[in-house]
Amino acid sequence: MKQLFIPLLFLLLPLLTLAQxxxxxxxxxxxxxxxxxxxxxxxxxxxxxxxxxxxxxxxxxxxxxxxxxxxxxxxxxxxxxxxxxxxxxxxxxxxxxxxxxxxxxxxxxxxxxxxNPAIDILRKIWANKRSNGLSLVDQYQYDKYEKVEFDLNTIDSALINSKIFNKMEFIFDQMDTSRITGKTYLPIFINERSSQVFGDNILGKEKEELEGNRNSGFSTNQTLIAFIQELYNDFNVYDNYLKFFDKSFVSPLSTTGIDTYNYVLSDSAYIENKWCYNIIYYPRRSNELTFKGDFWVNDTTWAIKDINLQVNKSANINWVKEIYIEQEFDVLNDSLFLITRDYFLSDFALRKKEGSRGVYGKRTTLYDDYKFDKPMKESFYDERVTRYEEDVYTKPDEFWEEKRLEPLSKDEKGVYVMLDSLKKVPKFQRFYDVGSVLVSGYYEWDDANLDIGPVFSAFGFNDVEGLRIRGGARTYFDQNDPRRIEGFGAYGFRDKKFKFGLSGKALLDHKARLILSGGYRQDVEQIAASLTTSTDVLGRNLASSSLVTVGNNDQLTSIKLANFAIEAEFLKNLVVRSDMSYRTLKSASPTFNLDYYTDFTQSEIKSEVKQAEFVLSAIYEPGKRTSGYGVERTVTNEWFPTIYFGYTKGVEGLLDSDFDYEKLQMSYRQPWRMGGLGTFSSTIEAGKTFGEVPLGLLSVVPGNQNLFSIYGTFPQLNYYEFITDTYATLHLEHNFGGRIFGRIPFLKKLNLREIIGFRGAWGSISDENQLINATNIEYIAPNKKPYYEYSVGIGNILKVLRIDFNFRGNYLDTADARKFGVTGALEFSF
CATH class of the missing domain: 2.60.40.1120 (Carboxypeptidase-like, regulatory domain)
Incomplete structure (x- = not known):
C-alpha cells in the first residue's frame, strides 16, 4: 500500500506538436x-x-x-x-x-x-459472434503493446499562474490538445508495457509474459503498474457486459441490447474492400450504465470492423466525467477478424460540469504478429513468476524503439524528462508525502526505511480505556522486502495502562512462498466482534478504531497473545498455514468477567483463561491478483471468492493450558457482478466446538455497537447477546447501483444507489458449556428459531456517504434488544 498515492494525486491535482x-x-x-x-x-x-x-x-x-x-x-x-x-x-x-x-x-x-433493419443486423452479429476472432483457432499468440497516460486537462492561464505550481512552471512546456474533447491537456505520467500473449482454446488457458515495462519517474513501482492494469482491464466488446471501474456497462452488442438501446441503420460503404453497414445506437433511458456511439459491421461475417463507445453522461458513475472507447479490427482472411487497436479515454473529475478540470486517463493497446496453432505444454500456462525481475522494468531505449507499435509523440517523450525534474522540487515532494499518507495511512520515513502509522488508528475511545492513543511503525525498503518487522504502542488515559505489540515475518522460499512469522501482543480487545479467531498478532483492533458506540462498551478483554506460524503457497492462491499460539484472557472491566467453574460442583471459579492452541488452516482465493514478490503483497483486484477452512486443537496442560478441545470452522465469501442489476455479496460461515470451554473460547455471534456499517456483523445485536458452540451465519447484500432511483424523476439527478441486506444466524450451546458458565452473562443461543435482521440503505450520498437503516426481525423481547438502528460508512467507489 506504500505507493498507492499516485492515483489519488491524479485526482487531487485538478483542484489545485499539434495535430494537422x-x-x-x-x-x-x-x-x-x-x-x-x-x-x-x-x-x-x-x-x-x-x-x-x-x-x-x-x-x-x-x-x-x-x-x-x-x-x-x-x-x-x-x-x-x-x-x-x-x-x-x-x-x-x-x-x-x-x-x-x-x-x-x-x-x-x-x-x-x-x-428495424438495424436490429435485424444486430441479431446476425449475435448469431456469428462465436465464429469470429481467436475462438476459431486452437492455439494463438500475439505481441501486445500498451501505453497508459495520465494528463491534467482544461489547462488555462489561471491554472498555469496558480501559486500551487510556483517553481514548477516548466511542466507546462508539454501541453497538447485532445482529439476527442478538444481540451488542452498536460501529460504528467506515462507507462509503457510490452508483452507476448499465448492462449489455448482447447485447454481454456491464457498466459501473458511481460517482456518490458517502463514509466515516467516510477519505473520499478509494481503496485502502481498493477493498479493501472486493474483500472483498465481488457474486455471483449461482444460480451453482454463490459466491466471496468468496478462497474458493468451494457454492451451495445449485448443480447439484451434491444431493451437497453435504440438502434438506427445510418449508412453503408466499402471499408478495405469489405461492404459494411454503419449502425448508430444510443440509450433508451438515462442514468443507466450505457453507451452511445456507432459501429461498422461486415455484411458477410457479421464481424465488427470499427466501433466507438461513449458513456452516457447521465450514467450513475462517480469521479468520471467522460469515457470514450475506440476499437479497430482487421481481416486476416474471409472469416478471421482480429482486434488490432484499442483506445480508451476516461476523464476523471470531481465535478461533471463542462468546464471543470480533471485528469485524463488514456490507454492505447496495439496487437500485432498473430500466430496460430502452435501448441504449448499445459505446464507452460501454469508456471508462475515468483521473483522480481528487475531487467523487465529497466529495459534500454533500444528495446522500446523496437517494441513500440506506434511512436511516442514529442510531448509524450518529454514526460519522462519532466517528471524526473519535478521530483527534485521540494513542493512536489510535499504533495508526494501528503498523498502517501491519505492513501496508505502511513508516513514514509525514507532515511530510516520506516513507515510510521497507520494514522487512522491513532485515536480511539471505549469505556475501559477512555481516550486511547496509538502509534506504530513498520520496516519498508521496497515492496519486495523478504522480511518485515512491525510494532505499536498504545496508552489508555482512563485505565492508565500501556499496551504494545511486535511482530516479524520472513520469506524463506520464493517459489513455494514459504513464510515464517511470529509475534507478541498485550492489549485490550473486543473479542466478540468476529466468529473466526484471528492469529494475526497485529490484526485489526476494534478498541483502537472505535470512537462512538451504541450502548455500553465495557465488555472488553485484556489479551496476551504469542504466536508462531509457517505458511506456504504451493499452488497459486491456495495458502496453507500452521499456527502455534498461546494466549491469556481476562476481563478488562470490573462490570464484565470471563469467569468459569473448574468443576461440576461449581465450587471453584477461575477468572483467567490460559490456552495453548495449534491451528491448521487453508485459504483459497481463485482469481486473486497481487503485486510485489516480497513477504507482503498488495491485492490489486476484488472480484474473487474466498474459501476458508480451519481446524483448531486446544491442548490442556501444555504451558499450563486450561482446556482440551477441538474446533472446526469454514466460510465462503463471494462477490458477484450482476450486470445491469448491480452487485451482490454473499457470505456463509459455520463452525463447531467439541469439548467444554468457557466464554472466552466459545463462538459469539458478532454484534456491532459501532455507528459504522461493518460487513459480517449484526448491527442490531449487542456484544455477547448470542453465545454458541455450534453455529451457522448468512450475510447477503445487494447494491442496485441506482437502477431504481434512476427512474424516479426528482431523485435521478442525485445518482443515489439502493442497497438491501439480510443477515441470519443459527446456533446452539451444549449443557456442559452452560454448566461451567460463571460469568455475569446469560448464555442465549438462537437454536429454536434462527435470528435474522434486514436493512435498507442509501449509498452514494454526496458520492462518499452510505447510510443503512437496520431492522431486527425477531428476538424482540430479549433484554436491551435494539429493534431499529442507523449505521453509516464512508465509501469511495466509482
Missing amino acids: TKAGGLVFDEGGNPVPFANVVFAGSTEGTITNEDGRFYLQSDNTYDGLKVTFVGFQPKEISLPQKVNYNLEITLQEETESLNEVVIYTGKQPKKN
Missing part, C-alpha cells in the same frame, strides 16, 4: 434545436465522431483535411469547408430530407424494435 487538422462545434436543425448523435467525419475519410446529447462535437487528425461531412438519418448530408487547420466554434445547420421521410425512420426518440 482540428474541428469542433455544434450541429442544429432548422429550428435551432441541437442534433444529437449525428455523424461528423473529415470529408473523403472514415475519421470521425458523433455529436453528443447537446449536438456538440470535436475531432482532430494527424492528416490534413479541408472539409467536414455531416450526416443524419432523415436529414440531407452537408459538407462544409475548413479554411484553417484549427476550426473551433463551428455551427452547422441540417435540413430535413423531405423526399425520404416516408422511407426512413427519423432519428429522434425511441426507435421501434420491430421492422
